[in-house]
Amino acid sequence: MTSFKNTYLKNIALIGNSLPRRCGIATFTTDLQQAISTSPAGVKTAIVAMTDHGHAYDYPASVWLQIPDESLEDYIRAAEALNAGRFDVVCLQHEFGIFGGEAGGHILALLSRLEMPIVTTLHTVLAQPSPAQRRVLAQIVDTSAKVVVMAEKGRALLREVYGIPAEKIEVIPHGIPDIAFCEPDLAKTKLEFEGRSVILTFGLLSPNKGIEVMIDAMPLILKSQPDAVYVVLGATHPNLVRNEGEAYRERLIARALDLGIEKHVVFLDQFVDQATLLDFISMCDVYATPYLNEAQMTSGTLAYSFGLGKAVVSTPYWHARELLADGRGILVPFSDAETIGTEIATLLTDNARRKAMRVRAYASSRSMTWQRTAERYISLFDDAAPRRSRPNAVLSGGNASVHKLPAAPEPELAYLLSMCDDTGLFQHAVHSVPDRSHGYCVDDNARALVLAVTLNSSGEKLLPEPLTTRFASFVQHAWNPDKKHFRNFMSFDRRWLEDKGSEDSHGRTLWALGECARSDANASRRSWAAALFAEALPTVEMFSSPRAWAFTLIGLDGYCAAKGEDLVAKRMRRLLADRLVDILARVETEDWVWFEEGLSYDNARLPQALILTGLASETSAYVVAGMRTLRWLITKQTAPAGHFRPIGTDGFSDIRKPPQEFDQQPLEATATISACLAAWRADQSMEWKNEATAAFAWFLGSNDLALTLVDTDTGSCRDGLHRLRVNENRGGESVVSYLLGLIETRRFARISDQPAKLAPLRALRA
CATH class of the missing domain: 3.40.50.2000 (Glycogen Phosphorylase B;)
Structure with a gap:
């Protein structure tokens, strides 16, 4: 389940056929009503059922009112009842043939009298309507705040045949039951x-x-x-x-x-x-x-x-x-x-x-799935409802934003603690049992150090001090002074499996050290982190990995805040940011606004690095490039249904192709939340709050499978989404990614609800 809570809509009425009447519209209306009424939004629903001439049905309690289809007086009485019932929105299910009068025109007597917004779902869009059908449909559309069709062809016909403006049309696919994939x-x-x-x-x-x-x-x-x-x-x-x-x-x-x-x-x-x-x-x-x-x-x-x-x-x-x-x-x-x-x-x-x-x-x-369909309809209803009645709507750039951050749970650390021993954080787990056979890596322990510093400096639940020290100790031990490089992989018996790790793991470790140097609660550890950061930084100059540059830049944001007098660090920050801007200029085209020929992992860290660097150094070009690439990335990470869809690992080797949908990894959601937080600091636009909301909601079930990845009672997080199921293993990277995303989401909620302060480069909104 998602954790979205609707705070405005209270009562929705659906007009259409209803079971036990035997037809597709009746089935659809009933399924939609049940999906909305059982959604986390807490909206009450009622059906106004159309009853065909000469028939009587044993309607269930969900049917609040019925209208004999040929009785014009009953349409008018139904309008009066709906107005008296103070429904927030009426959702009409329209199909030629289920309403009385010429071309079903009796329904207009009802719609024209309603005092609340109408959202109409068109189950049929005729390419060659009769004059009467065209007239009736035109009047229905005129009285509707939005019209919904279930296929792109419907949108095209409404625009080409009926001249309906694009902004009035929404495409929401037909809902389906959420049933597990199975053999017959x-x-x-x-x-x-x-x-x-x-x-x-x-x-x-x-x-x-x-x-x-x-x-x-x-x-x-x-x-x-x-x-x-x-x-x-x-x-x-x-x-x-x-x-x-x-x-x-x-x-x-x-x-x-x-x-x-x-x-x-x-x-x-x-x-x-x-x-x-x-x-x-x-x-x-x-x-x-x-x-x-x-x-x-x-x-x-x-x-x-x-x-x-x-x-x-x-x-x-x-x-x-x-x-x-x-x-x-x-x-x-x-x-x-x-x-x-x-x-x-x-x-x-x-x-x-x-x-x-x-x-x-x-x-x-x-x-x-009907759950996702209900979410989209509820969002549409909320859009259609009068904005003057919605005190919680936040205006941004002249448009009302109705997305609300999920009710982020309290951070629970029990599972993280179970994944650690006296060496550090284990890499992998079999289900929720730590897997000793794969040992440890500096990647995950560096991430864990970032989490520890973030927890201990944000007023959240504190991580036990010995554990923070343990992560720092792992990072210290990973440093190879002979190679001027961090090692990455360590076996369970504490043997390093390499002399040096990857460029990305080195950059990620610098990120952790930079955060520690700026924000750790322990002054001695801040000094340690700054010293090791300065020793390891020069190695990065020879790196060719854009992600290593980005991780290092994020670390430099923290380090330079603590050691602003370090001219070597400032030179490196400028060098790495210029490299990112340079490769963007070389690769970017009108429809490919990115640093590389393909998308892979931790993508949002690249825009985040440029935005943070631009804000800290007051360099507008960096901020503009970061905001532009982040907006483009978000379009690639948004499913047609509107939910967050991380770049799938199946497409990491693809060149300039649409992203693959699977497998989806938790670190992509966390990176996006962090990048949106950086973007919000640049221009304080509520679009970033909305995008962070969608990314965090991915953990809680607002995703392609409508399945939650986390156990909020323990703080565990599954390793991702496969095509048909979640990955039940819950490794170190996943739990740290979830907890970091959770802490930043909670931080986002606190700071974005405060009175706006002018960001240093607000004039640079892209």
Whole structure:
């Protein structure tokens, strides 16, 4: 769970169909209402349900009011009730056909009378609307503060066909249940399809779904996969039943009989609850959506199957084209039984390809879980609500910022203590058990020294003094005076495994020494740190690693604050900052605003180093370069759903390519928080508070998998996010990264809530 707490919104009303009415809009409205009501924001919800003519439903308690779709008077009464109920926002689920009047125009009588903002979700956007449909939709949009579509195609149509301004449109993908990735065998056994290769289509049965095309494809599939079975799960659409009974279903059954495949096509005339539906999706090997035309803006059935990590074969309707792009599924031509049969047969007989497609789909869908969908809707509702009623909104640059820092927990040090012995901090752990086989490294002990100094100088929970001394002792012992270099790796039996470590580990150790020289609570240790820093600094002049330069510059920020008279240090600070600016000028292009040809680890430390150096030396060029690169990096670290997405280790070797999503590491979030804190000191813009919020929230579950990485009771932190799960190991780097990020987040909250003071270079806001 995330720890975001909404402090303004209290009551939200959703207008649309609702379960137990049988339709996709009813399912969506109910799922969205439940996701919002169970979110950490603490928002109360109510559904205003549209009831179709001649029907009555046993609505649950979540349905606060119902409107007979043909009764104009009831729309007006509903508006009066909503106003009297003092709802903060109304969220309309719009689909042509669920409201009364010409082109569903009765809903306008309700919307025009509401006294609160309206956010409208458009489940269909017609490319060729009738005049009446265009008129009704235009009026709905005019009365809405924001409109939501679930695919980029919807955004494009709204702009091109209806002329709606871009700033009024938001794209929020269809929500999905948050279900673990699993193999289909267990569900097959439960549903009595054990030993079969299962192809599934589910949803209300109607002629536009293309079921007959899949039936025609089955003989071809059976040639290479004789055990295959096509399961068609779903009741016939109520409108179809009303007009022709079950004639369409009977025609499909007859078609299977004519082809002699009736034992391989199973019709289940059921409208199932979500738990049963998820069992059916879980058991299928391939999910098929053979819809007959492209004008399908949203498919909940596609979203659910994709979100459970299924191999999907689909015709290229609008939603499928976007969701299944880049190898996340297979697209086949409309009404082409031969091609769909060939592709499904190939998938069923190629386990490796099918598994790879499933993994891609599941990993890509983590930002679509109902929890994440609810977060995005709540943020949108908060944006739409009147700003004059929100005392907690902070104005920055003329725009209201509604992000609020997570309720950062108290720092707990129990796990950090368990990861230390009388030598120092262990590198790795197996789950939460220290792994002695990998020993220690100066990288982690230097980070731990930074943490110790930060804790002991920030008014937070103090680290036991002997432990701070132990980290300092490790750093001292790592110094090799013969090589003028720090060693890095040490075995459990206290043997150094090298004469000198990497350039980056040397720079990182200087960072720790610089912080210690400036801020350690112990005067003697401050003197020790300054002396060792001065001895180790000249080695850096020969380094070629930009990160080593950046770590050293961050250390110099502390050292020069303590030893401002050291001219050698000031010269080195200028030299290293100029090097960073120089390589930026050599590499930067219009769409690649970075120091290197690729992105790798601890990326935000490079902008942070330039910003800190520019502020300390009053050099505007450094600050401007640091702010520009940090803003660009943040765009690369922001997922489409808006949450923080660290640069994944899979892409560290990529040259000028979009970042890979996995594996995601804790130190990236911590580096981003630190860089945002430095940027805030430069211009005090609330954008940096928002970005730091998002980076810290990554630890607490606002991430691609919607899974928390930390145990706030002990202070442990998992080593990162894989494609389908968290890494349950909890090594030294991870726990220190989390605690550093936590302390800086808490510090950020304190200083950014104080009255603004003019930063030295505020005029340089980029």
